Amino acid sequence: MKHYNEADLLETYYTQPGDSMPVMMHLASCSECAARYERLEKKLREAAVCNTEKPATFWTRQRLQIMRRVDAQNAFAKSAARTLRVAAAAILSFFLGGAVVYETVKPAQRQPVPVVHVAPVTTAAPAPVLASDIHDAWQSDELKDFHNVVEWESWVPDNKTKVNRGSSL
């Protein structure tokens, strides 16, 4: 005959009899295991004892605290509702007032803006460049005063002259 140890019986204790029928049937026939189960049951029952027995003052205090919080919640709900109503009334009156003021000092209807017909800007074709318009910068009035200074270089050939002119300036 197979006997059950405490570990097996632990499961039997927590589950329902139907869940561990073989164990329960064995316990019915085996006095040794039944006694072991009884001991385990007793120990677990002892271990599960919760001391929730409190003096009456504890429950009274707890009840008072709950009712105080309930009252506070009611007061808050009332004040919140009142605040909400006041805010809604303020917003409504603001918009209504705004509408009245707008109607009172309504700006005069604007005259239609006369349409100005602007002539389309025609872009003139660029004037042909005449040969007389092309002038040598060296011949400009600003540089005329320096002609004497650089005249001695005039014997230098043209291409070189241009370079020298540039460098001397």
Added chain:
Amino acid sequence: MAVQRVVGTVATFRVNPITETAPSDQELIARTLGGDGSAFAILVERFQRKIYRVAYAIVRDDTEADTITQDTFIQAYTHLARFQGRSELETWLTRIAINRSRDWLRRRKFVSLFSRDDDSEDREYVIEPVDDRPDAERQLMSHQLRAAILRAERTLSSQQKIIFRLRHYENHSLEEIAELLGLRSGTVRAHLFRAIHKVRKELAEWVTMREVSDETL
């Protein structure tokens, strides 16, 4: 001449016996919703012990159980209009208390990740012998078993812990637990089995050690 003797009529008054029956939960709810604060106070008085016991069974802490009890009633008061009476008020309140206790367990688990002070469950509990016999050894065993169970419970998930504690401390049936948690009975059974296996593994050493000494008791 027949004399009709009028003996008289006895006036009968139907007297309704004054019954001192306590108002029903539904009646008190209706009165509370009508603004009668004293009706809610009666409801609190009626269920506060039960709610406290359930909260304490789960959180295993006096102060927290007290806070959870208060919060449960405040939440119930706030949402009382939504209570449709499909279940008993007691069941509804117990459900709220369990949910709040579960939140507390999760919060504490989260906090314990960042602190090393997670030995709150290692506190020594007062040993209450079930009978009057001064039996030091039995008390010690009970104390050891209690400590071992608390250690074992640490390995359980929140859901397993709640189910195990409701079974262990409150002695609720699996069907009752299923109803309170809004789960199917099979799910509760599966959770409980897993919890018991973990507890059993944790208690294995204690069990083998005790087996020897038990035989002598």
